[in-house]
Amino acid sequence: MKRFNWFFFLATFSISFLACGGSNEHTEKEDALKDEVFAIHDEVMPKMSDIVALKGKLLDMAADSTKALEAKAAISQLEKAEEGMMDWMNNFQQPDKLRETKQHEEIMAYLESEKQRIAAVREAMNNSIKTGQRILAEAPKAE
Numbered sequence: 001m002k003r004f005n006w007f008f009f010l011a012t013f014s015i016s017f018l019a020c021g022g023s024n025e026h027t028e029k030e031d032a033l034k035d036e037v038f039a040i041h042d043e044v045m046p047k048m049s050d051i052v053a054l055k056g057k058l059l060d061m062a063a064d065s066t067k068a069l070e071a072k073a074a075i076s077q078l079e080k081a082e083e084g085m086m087d088w089m090n091n092f093q094q095p096d097k098l099r100e101t102k103q104h105e106e107i108m109a110y111l112e113s114e115k116q117r118i119a120a121v122r123e124a125m126n127n128s129i130k131t132g133q134r135i136l137a138e139a140p141k142a143e
Helices: 002-063 068-091 104-138
Strands: none
Touching (some): 002 104
């Protein structure tokens, strides 16, 4: 009988150890992917101040310029990029919270999707900034 109890204890301990190890490995993979997502976010988040500054300059241009229509279109593009970042930040769910209800595969799929979403935000922000800067550079200078 003691042999059976000892075997049962070892089997239970081994299964528990392996389960925790697999869970830890999953957590590490999820956290690594989350870090990739946030690397993109951290790259472009500081550019939010560039967007605000450009919008201000373009608003001045839109009020009194031959390029008013272009300036207004650029402002709209900047605002859309800004909203994209704010929307992404407000809706992103941390893996720790997701682990309460989701399996590893679902969390990884979610993080991959979020990586694509934040990459699209990065592209929108960079493109809108370039457009705004180009319009400002092409504006006739006051003498």
